[in-house]
Amino acid sequence: MKNLIEIKDATKSFHKNKETITPLDKLSLDVGRGEFLSLMGPSGSGKTTLLNLIAGIDSPTSGEILINGNDIAKLSRSQLTRWRAQHVGYIFQLYHLVPILSAYENVELPLLLGKWTKAERKAKVMAALDLVKLSDRAQHRPSELSGGQEQRVAIARAIVHDPELLVADEPTGDLDRESADSILRLLGDLAEKHGKTIVMVTHDPKASAAAHRALQLEKGKLVGEGHLLSH
Amino acid sequence: MLPFSYALRNLFRDPARLAQTVGGSALVVLLLVAAVALNQGMDRVLATSGSSKNVILMGKGSEESIERSEVHLEAEAAAATSIRGLDSQLGVSAISGEIFYQAPLETESGNVEQALFRGVLESALLVHSTVRVLEGRFPQSGEVMVGHLAHRKLGVDAEQTAIGKILKFEDASFTIVGIFEAPSTVLESEIWFDRNDLAAITQRDTLSSITLRMDSAEFDDVEIFTFQRNDLELSAIREDSYYEKLSIFYKPIKMMTWVTAALVAAGAVFGGLNTLYAAFAARVTEMATLQSIGFTRGALFVSLIQESLLATLTGTLVAFVTAYFLLDGLTIPFSVGTFSLTLTPMVIGVGLVAGFLLGTLGTLPPAFRCLAPALPSALRSH
Structure with a gap:
């Protein structure tokens, strides 16, 4: 499997109260195309920092973040913004849907950055909502949806522009078990059937078990790999 | 976007x-x-309010305020005969000796308010070219003509300054016989008296100012007149300059x-x-x-x-x-x-x-x- 993500000696550090904090320390990692990877670890282990580096939300202090062979660590802030618009879908723990927009309009947001016609956008939005089984709730606002439904809308928003990479930060962290299982099945399907590469941060061993591979982080370093670590 | x-x-x-x-x-x-x-x-x-064609003659030393100015009565006739090129209509020179006065005025409703009086003769209409009589006629003795915004200055309804109404000043009563307009000028708030009435009631034997409307004459001609008739103790100022000074005030x-x-x-x-x-x-x-x-x-x-x-x-x-x-x-x-x-x-x-x-x-x-x-x-x- 050819790698979509290749991280080489990525370090992220910052200063706080004259103290240097290094949430990520010379970490190297490869993620295959179509792989569903989970990142686990205690709070402060650097998993969200790593996720943000992969998503182009943050830049490393040193090292390379190669996505599809392109070192995004060298991109400027505006270049990163454009890159994210084309290549990444981000799924948040608290969904972060825009409350004044309907489910349809929330999902449509990433498409507004492209050159699709209104009809094309409609077809893509409805296809994404169909995939997450919420096409009948297209006109509902977030406040009219359950937590699980909101997360499904957020997933539809993350996939609607067909990015090769999905990053998810605790996507089931705010959901009941039933909704969480449903979301995990959906993410699994996106990797298996649609070839999406998914990197997911989670505290939940059961969620981690849904991934192809689980990595354990501690103090900014990879300390273990495999599903057995999470059980 | x-x-x-x-x-x-x-x-x-x-x-x-x-x-x-x-x-x-x-x-x-x-x-x-x-x-x-x-x-x-x-x-x-x-x-x-001021016209560039008008020049005001005031008493020397009181150029800042028409109210304080005093001009000898004979100065009006002297100016009319000495200054060439004044505007005229039907042989009457556009020159208007006026008395300006501020005092409390009582309306029929009993309201007493500070008012602006101008004692004039009919020649005033020759120099104040913006004045148009809207209703009634020019006042004679015992009568007044009011600007159509005078009621605002007096703080009463317009009907209190309608034709036929009585205005009381000192112990005398004056009947309103005319209403005039002079768009966007201070004149519209004034009450115009017959000049002799106002002179008598305010016990004045002098004018406040003389306004002249120039035709071919220039300001210098008027100023030279004030120098020539030094005995009249006059000072000339363009009407528009006078109001410009007021604006600074x-x-x-x-x-x-x-x-x-x-x-x-x-x-x-x-x-x-x-x-x-x-x-x-x-x-x-x-x-x-x-x-x-x-x-x-x-x-x-x-x-x-x-x-x-x-x-x-x-x-x-x-x-x-x-x-x-x-x-x-x-x-x-x-x-x-x-x-x-x-x-x-x-x-x-x-x-x-x-x-x-x-x-x-x-x-x-x-x-x-x-x-x-x-x-x-x-x-x-x-």
């Missing part, structure tokens, strides 16, 4: 905040519109208007800024989410500006409608006359610019603060 509808719908996210922003900007714009209209109205009435009042408007507006602006800070601070995560999707800070900034502009321009519209019903055409008395507030294109332009600046410059600090945090921390803030 985010669709315009996003900005529009965000407006109604918090109706209380919307009302506060619209109300605050309406107050700021209304105050500015009122201040500009007030200053413009005062300037306009003083600028149009009112500068402190105009400044006070600006200061008051600025202080109240500043309070409203800071209140509005506070509201915007609170509103935008609650949307830091939303803005960060939109950035993570791929919207640039610039696009989000434009959307925030659109949102604020919608609110402040709505406030501006509210201010214009309020100003139209409450201020437009409102007449305001001041010491030398009455001026009216008018929503001129300039006044509306100033209001629009103010509304635009409130929506743009006023939005800059809270918008920057909303979009400034680094994405990773902004995404985690709730």
